[in-house]
Amino acid sequence: MPNTPHPARNDLQEAKAKNRTARETLAAIAESIAPLSEQWERINATLTDTPALISEIRHLRAEIEALRLNLANLAAAARATLAAYRDAESDPCSYLRDELSAQGWADGDRP
Known part of the structure; x- marks a missing residue:
């Protein structure tokens, strides 16, 4: 098996930027529509995991x-x-x- 690295399947920097944009967008929506604040908190909790997962992917790739x-x-x-x-x-x-x-x-x- 030759030592040819596989190209990165996902652009992690792009994923991180999209995650940040999603969180900012949902925060703005949650501020303008008060009844959505509980749902926003649940979505935000889920999106908070993304940076840690990106870090783990980088570590595993290395x-x-x-x-x-x-x-x-x-x-x-x-x-x-x-x-x-x-x-x-x-x-x-x-x-x-x-x-x-x-x-x-x-x-x-x-x-």
Whole structure:
């Protein structure tokens, strides 16, 4: 699997701006129509979650990007190990050991 990042499916900045616009619009409506204030509070409570969700999506995207890079690096090290073995290098596994160590998987580092 090549390390080609997927394009962002949603523009999070745009989603955040639309959320803010929706909240401002509903606040203006709620001020002008008093009987809607209870409904506005419920809608506002729901819209309040959006910024936290956007933040979580950004965090998860960064985490996925780092994992994809680690996977690509491991695949490259494995390919280099196989090529070194075919070329009868004295320590073909050094490529794989070095990458595992760089990712914190050296002997004793992780279970």
